[in-house]
Amino acid sequence: EIVLTQSPGTLSLSPGERATLSCRASQSVSSSYLAWYQQKPGQAPRLLIYGASSRATGIPDRFSGSGSGTDFTLTISRLEPEDFAVYSCQQYGSSPYTFGQGTKLEIK
Amino acid sequence: EVQLVESGGGLVQPGGSLRLSCAASGFTFSGYWMSWVRQAPGKGLEWVANIKQDGSEFSYVDSVRGRFTISRDNAKNSLHLQMNSLRAEDTAVYYCVREKVVTISSYFDYWGQGALVTVSS
Numbered sequence: 001e002i003v004l005t006q007s008p009g010t011l012s013l014s015p016g017e018r019a020t021l022s023c024r025a026s027q028s029v030s031s032s033y034l035a036w037y038q039q040k041p042g043q044a045p046r047l048l049i050y051g052a053s054s055r056a057t058g059i060p061d062r063f064s065g066s067g068s069g070t071d072f073t074l075t076i077s078r079l080e081p082e083d084f085a086v087y088s089c090q091q092y093g094s095s096p097y098t099f100g101q102g103t104k105l106e107i108k
Numbered sequence: 109e110v111q112l113v114e115s116g117g118g119l120v121q122p123g124g125s126l127r128l129s130c131a132a133s134g135f136t137f138s139g140y141w142m143s144w145v146r147q148a149p150g151k152g153l154e155w156v157a158n159i160k161q162d163g164s165e166f167s168y169v170d171s172v173r174g175r176f177t178i179s180r181d182n183a184k185n186s187l188h189l190q191m192n193s194l195r196a197e198d199t200a201v202y203y204c205v206r207e208k209v210v211t212i213s214s215y216f217d218y219w220g221q222g223a224l225v226t227v228s229s
Contacts (some may be wrong), residue, residue, distance in 0.1 A: 001177050016118055031213075032213070033210070033213050033215070035215045035216070037153075037216075043221075044203055044219040044220060044221050045153065045203075045216075045219055046219070047215065047216060047217050047218075050208070050210070050215045050217075051210065051215075054219065082221050088153055089154060090153070090215070090216070092213045092216075093212060093213060095167055096155055096167070096169050096170075097155040098155070099145075099149075099153040099154065099155070100152065101152040102152050102153075
């Protein structure tokens with residue numbers, strides 16, 4: 001199975017700053033089948049990005065995804081107060097689908 | 109509006125059984141693969157199982173294969189997860205999730221609010 005490792009574990013930033021989150025796969029993710037999800041406490045995950053770089057419906061353009069192969073990045077260009085949450089990557093290119101352990105984005 | 113509402117969670121003893129259900133609305137349920145994804149307390153997400161639109165194909169993560177059974181009733185727009193021989197490590201919030209197919213694979217585009225399953229004596 002493909003293991004996804006996210007870094008950093010916790011990222012402390014201020015509103016208005018730029019956030020860069022990393023997701024590294026143990027083997028190549030086929031066809032860039034990589035998604036990113038946002039999860040707030042007590043809530044279900046919400047799809048942000050699929051296909052490594054396509055924004056889901058209703059997701060603001062300050063969220064962007066990039067990467068291919070084994071290295072992927074989620075960038076939030078200018079942090080809004082509502083962006084502080086846990087972000088998880090997921091690969092759906094091979095079974096079993098697997099998730100990273102998550103990056104907690106907290107207010108500095 | 110797509111809605112997925114889980115039910116059936118609760119406290120069960122080790123070795124016991126529980127059946128989760130998910131009521132789907134706001135979309136053509138029979139047209140989508142569906143999955144269960146779980147999240148242990150304070151941990152990351154783990155895909156558990158999925159099932160094809162007509163119920164003819166399904167897959168499981170190794171840790172639940174042989175103990176859990178996924179099924180669906182397209183006439184009632186419902187998804188189920190029968191969980192037997194439950195262990196403490198099955199304790200988690202279980203999410204009902206819709207899969208969005210892209211060529212030969214799919215990502216998770218809508219999630220329910222989750223049902224808590226606690227396995228403890």
